[in-house]
Amino acid sequence: MRRLLLACGLMLLAIAGARAVQPDEVLPNPALEQRARAISGGLRCLVCQNQSIDDSDAPLARDLRILVRERLVAGDSDSAVIDFVVARYGDFVLLRPPIKAQTALLWAAPFAILLFAFVFLWRRLRSRPAPAAGPVSLSAEEQARLDALVGPDEKKPSG
Amino acid sequence: MIVEIGHYALALALGVSVIQALVPFWGVVRQDRALASVGSSAALISFGLVALSFLALVVSYVRSDFSVANVVANSHSTQPLIYKFTSVWGNHEGSMLLWVLILTLFGALVALSRNSLPPRLRAGALAVQGLVAVAFLAFVLFTSNPFQRFSPAPAEGQDLNPILQDLGLAIHPPLLYIGYVGFSITYAFAVAALIDGRIDAMWARAVRPWTLLAWTFLTLGIAMGSYWAYYELGWGGWWFWDPVENASFMPWIAGTALIHSTVVMEKRDSLKVWTILLAILTFSLSLLGTFIVRSGVLTSVHSFASDPARGVFILLILIFFVGGSLALFAWRAPLLRQGGLFAPISRESALVVNNVFLATACATVFVGTLYPLVLELLTGAKISVGAPFYNATFVPVMVPLLLILPLGQSLAWKRGDLLGAAQRNAAAFGLALLAALALIAFTHGGPVLAPLGIGLGLFLVLSAIFDLGERIAGRASGWRAVLSRAKGLPRSAWGTALAHAGIGLSIIGIAAQAWSTEAIAVLKPGERLTSGRYTVVLESVTPRTGPNFRAEVARFQLFYGDRELEPVEGSKRIYTARGMPTTEAGIRTHGLSQAYVSLGEAQDGGVAVRLYDKPLILLIWIGSVVMAFGGGLSLTDRRFRLAAPRRAAPIAAQAQPAE
Numbered sequence: 095m096r097r098l099l100l101a102c103g104l105m106l107l108a109i110a111g112a113r114a115v116q117p118d119e120v121l122p123n124p125a126l127e128q129r130a131r132a133i134s135g136g137l138r139c140l141v142c143q144n145q146s147i148d149d150s151d152a153p154l155a156r157d158l159r160i161l162v163r164e165r166l167v168a169g170d171s172d173s174a175v176i177d178f179v180v181a182r183y184g185d186f187v188l189l190r191p192p193i194k195a196q197t198a199l200l201w202a203a204p205f206a207i208l209l210f211a212f213v214f215l216w217r218r219l220r221s222r223p224a225p226a227a228g229p230v231s232l233s234a235e236e237q238a239r240l241d242a243l244v245g246p247d248e249k250k251p252s253g
Numbered sequence: 254m255i256v257e258i259g260h261y262a263l264a265l266a267l268g269v270s271v272i273q274a275l276v277p278f279w280g281v282v283r284q285d286r287a288l289a290s291v292g293s294s295a296a297l298i299s300f301g302l303v304a305l306s307f308l309a310l311v312v313s314y315v316r317s318d319f320s321v322a323n324v325v326a327n328s329h330s331t332q333p334l335i336y337k338f339t340s341v342w343g344n345h346e347g348s349m350l351l352w353v354l355i356l357t358l359f360g361a362l363v364a365l366s367r368n369s370l371p372p373r374l375r376a377g378a379l380a381v382q383g384l385v386a387v388a389f390l391a392f393v394l395f396t397s398n399p400f401q402r403f404s405p406a407p408a409e410g411q412d413l414n415p416i417l418q419d420l421g422l423a424i425h426p427p428l429l430y431i432g433y434v435g436f437s438i439t440y441a442f443a444v445a446a447l448i449d450g451r452i453d454a455m456w457a458r459a460v461r462p463w464t465l466l467a468w469t470f471l472t473l474g475i476a477m478g479s480y481w482a483y484y485e486l487g488w489g490g491w492w493f494w495d496p497v498e499n500a501s502f503m504p505w506i507a508g509t510a511l512i513h514s515t516v517v518m519e520k521r522d523s524l525k526v527w528t529i530l531l532a533i534l535t536f537s538l539s540l541l542g543t544f545i546v547r548s549g550v551l552t553s554v555h556s557f558a559s560d561p562a563r564g565v566f567i568l569l570i571l572i573f574f575v576g577g578s579l580a581l582f583a584w585r586a587p588l589l590r591q592g593g594l595f596a597p598i599s600r601e602s603a604l605v606v607n608n609v610f611l612a613t614a615c616a617t618v619f620v621g622t623l624y625p626l627v628l629e630l631l632t633g634a635k636i637s638v639g640a641p642f643y644n645a646t647f648v649p650v651m652v653p654l655l656l657i658l659p660l661g662q663s664l665a666w667k668r669g670d671l672l673g674a675a676q677r678n679a680a681a682f683g684l685a686l687l688a689a690l691a692l693i694a695f696t697h698g699g700p701v702l703a704p705l706g707i708g709l710g711l712f713l714v715l716s717a718i719f720d721l722g723e724r725i726a727g728r729a730s731g732w733r734a735v736l737s738r739a740k741g742l743p744r745s746a747w748g749t750a751l752a753h754a755g756i757g758l759s760i761i762g763i764a765a766q767a768w769s770t771e772a773i774a775v776l777k778p779g780e781r782l783t784s785g786r787y788t789v790v791l792e793s794v795t796p797r798t799g800p801n802f803r804a805e806v807a808r809f810q811l812f813y814g815d816r817e818l819e820p821v822e823g824s825k826r827i828y829t830a831r832g833m834p835t836t837e838a839g840i841r842t843h844g845l846s847q848a849y850v851s852l853g854e855a856q857d858g859g860v861a862v863r864l865y866d867k868p869l870i871l872l873i874w875i876g877s878v879v880m881a882f883g884g885g886l887s888l889t890d891r892r893f894r895l896a897a898p899r900r901a902a903p904i905a906a907q908a909q910p911a912e
Contacts, residue, residue: 114488116853117775117861138637144495146639149488189639196634200624204617204646211609219597 114149116156121163130163133175137162138189146189217243256321259309260400263350266302266357267390269295273360273383277376281449289372292379293364299386300354300361307341307354310399314341320406323347323399329412329830331801339422340413345547345563346399348426352543353389355427355434359463360386363438370459377445378438385437388570396563412801412830421481425474432471433504433539438463439511440536443529444578447585452525457518460532462893464515468508469884475501476877487836487851489769489865491873494640499622500542503615507535510611512884517601520666524605526586531608533582537575538615544571550626599669603661610654617646655709655760658753659716663723677723678716685712699768706764713757717750748887755880762845762872770866777859785866787848788812789821794860802826804837807852807860811841818843823850823862845871 115134121127131148137158139150147155147162158179165175179187191197220243273295280288313321314337317330327344328337342351360382363375370378393399442460446452478501483491492498514528544550548564595601621638629635659678660671689708693701724746725739772784776791789809797804806824810817823839839850846868853861 115773115863116856117773118856120773136639136641138639143497144493144637144639149490149493151488184635186635186637189637190641190645191636191638196628196632197624197636200620200638200642201646203620204613204650207616208609208613208650211613215605215609219602 114151114155115159119156119159119163121167126163126166129172130159130166133162133166133172134159136176136189137179138187140183140187144189255309255312256318256400256402259306259313260398262302262306262309263390263394263400266299266306266353267387267394269299269302270357270383270386270390273299274380274387275383277380277383281373281376281380286372289376292376292383295383296357296360296364296379299383300357303350303354303357303390307350310347310350311338311341314338317410319408319410320402320404321399322401322403325403325407325410327413328410329801330409331830332413332418333800335420335423336413336418339417342426343413343417343422346393346397348430349389349393349397349547350399351426352430352434353386353393355430356382356386356389356437359435359438363441363463371451371455373449374442374445374456374459377448378441381441381444382437385441385574388573392563392566392570396566409830412828415802415826415828415831415833415835416485418801418828419481419485421477421485425477425481427474428470428477429474429501432467432469432474432508433501433542435463435467435470436504436508436532436536436539439467439532440574440578443532444581447529447578447581450585450588452529452589454519454522457515457528458892461512461515461519462888464508464511464532465884465888468505468512469881469888471501471505471508472877472881472884475505476874476881479877480874483870484838484840485835487838488863489771489838489849489851489867491870494621494638494643496622497546499618500545503538503618503622504535504542506611506615506618507531507538510608510615511535513604513607513611517604521595521601523595523601525589527608529586529589530582531612533575533578537571537578538619540571540574544568545622596668598664598671600661600664600666603657603664603669606657607654607661610650614647614650614654617650618643621646652709655713655756658713658756659720662716662749662753663720677720681712681715681719684715685709696768703764703767706767707761710757710759710761710764713760714754715757717754717757721747721750743890743892745887745890745892748883748885748890751883751886752880753883755876755878755883757876758872758879759874759876762869762874762876765869765872766867768868769870771863773853773861773863775857775859776862780859782862782864784864785868786813786846787843787864787866789848789850789862789864791860791862792820797824799826801830802828802835805852805855805860807839807850807862809839809850809862811848813843813848818848821848821850823852825852842871845869845875847871 115131121130134148135146137147139145139147139152139155139158141152141154142150145155147158162175162179165178170178176188185192191200193201273292276295277289277292280286280291310323312318313324314328315334317324317328317337319325323344323346324340327347328340332340340347342348360379363370363379363382439460442456442463446456475498478498479491482493483489511528511531514524514531517524518528544564544567548567549561550564621642625636625638659681660674663674663677664671685708688711689704692704692707696704721742724742726735768785770785772782774780774782776782778791778793781788781790789811792808792810794805794807797806804824804826806822809821809823811821812818818841821839821841824837826835826837827833828835836851841848846866847870849865849867851863851865853863855861
């Protein structure tokens, strides 16, 4: 059913009938066109659901595609074009959110979670030596080492 | 009349579900087996009633009964019969009814299952399942009633959204829902076990088939949705990382982790607390997905449910079931008996590492999906999180997991031999690396990461095959011995190998898209357009009339190099009832690759044509189907079948074994 939403939204926008990159938009210079495609792939169609203007058939996306090409033809560098679009529409237009205070958590989360999980796992493994038969009890020396590692009173439940 | 019967049956189902939710609990508390077993009958009756209700809606649609508001809004008398039928769930109300139908179906299956469930666990699980059913039946009845009458009845309906008038709608939502509603069963088992306070390998064995079943269908559902988007939306994309896709992808990742952790629990009576938490989280993510899709939280434009009452209702359901179960978990989990310990180098440790990566991957998608919503709520700032974010985060988390997957696959339980496992996979790794390097050399100057991706996929496929080969032919001599060993190998081992090879195939397909090419031009009849290995020549553009649409059909000759293939047709349709256009891409499958032609606007006396060369793209979905097939095969493993007890089965159970 998730497709329905996307589809539905698109339908509302598709009535104007434009499709993603039209032949009349394509720049004669293939190198510039290639750059235009690459830039468009990272810019969000503002009225769509997580679609780039390169994929979108919304009229607004077409306007943006043409704008990007105009800037490129005028001699702007890739980053200048992107800055130009961001200045107009804000960070919302970037499919790759810029790394700044607001998005620090977003970018850090995946790697922080992975790191946290492995540290947790590592400590867990260290605190639980490979099993002998039957319940394991720590020797005094092991207990001391464990306490040094995880701090005292951190007998954890669960498996 | 039929409509009223359907409506009444639904209301009745709500009542029965209340009984299903309350009486078995009471029975368990009172140690009264008769009361505790009420859950089974209630679950069956509840399913029967919802099925009746669903049937009533189907009949209304098939008969084009325009006195029903839902039918008016989503159907048309000229629609082909199949689309009248699928229109039933091509809208908010009907799809929620399908949701509840599948929910109660799973309740009924548990009631019928001959799995040797401890009676207390079965009673508890059915009660929890009943509670979920109560919530969603109430949601349907009070906020999304599909049986609302419309008076005076119009002569004609407003037609189903044309993009949905496709076989994809017949297949995708039911598969997807069986998948993510199916996880309600694992949730119910987890909550019941927490209440009961007893969790052991038996629990894992009871839950595993359900998890596998749900996962298998979810895999197929997501793959089908992806293929549907690919051919229907007309620009050749197959995955967009949009929140609605992520909503179904998160339970899939969590479910994948759950499948692996229940194995550890089943074999080693360990990892219990985590497995229970994962079972709760998986269904919580399903609920979250339902909330994201159904509440209109994303944007008003993109959702059916613009009525905020619905959003708030689902949010309350979400909070109740997620919050309630997590609170229960926090309270009860510390009381669970410790499981077995295990060595760092062993199959079970490898599976724990698998879970760490999968949980992180799932969390990544979760954060990426919800971050913009939360940020906007808190600060008003709007950001987008699109494919480039996931490429930079999700992919680096998944790649190491996939690289070590073959190692884990060939490690032994309890105490494995890392060196031995590495040696067993050396051949597969060497071959895959060689292939990747050859590809880099061959496509000199082309994409660099893609050959490595292909190598990774090959590694997974080869190592799965070699692992199977080793198990079958390792020590056996002579084909007879090999054959008997192949027969003796548990189905779950075949299933595992297939599922892992399936991921490999999908990855090859995904990586190969780095070489897909696109060409755009305005063509007049007789003119040609080349993209990659394919060339089309426009033959003709002719009008055609369908049952409820008019179409302009463009016919192309298709060439692969110089060789002519079957011609291909693309079209643009206008659906008369809504006046909406759609594009039907012309797709010619050629080996595992596809030539994909999509039509744009008519201009300058010609028609805009877009031609794609999509190398090996079918592997993406073939891989998913292989994965699902592996899941299905594991499901038939004899250890799940043999679990059936010898005692006389309940009468209802004789009708159909539910496993």
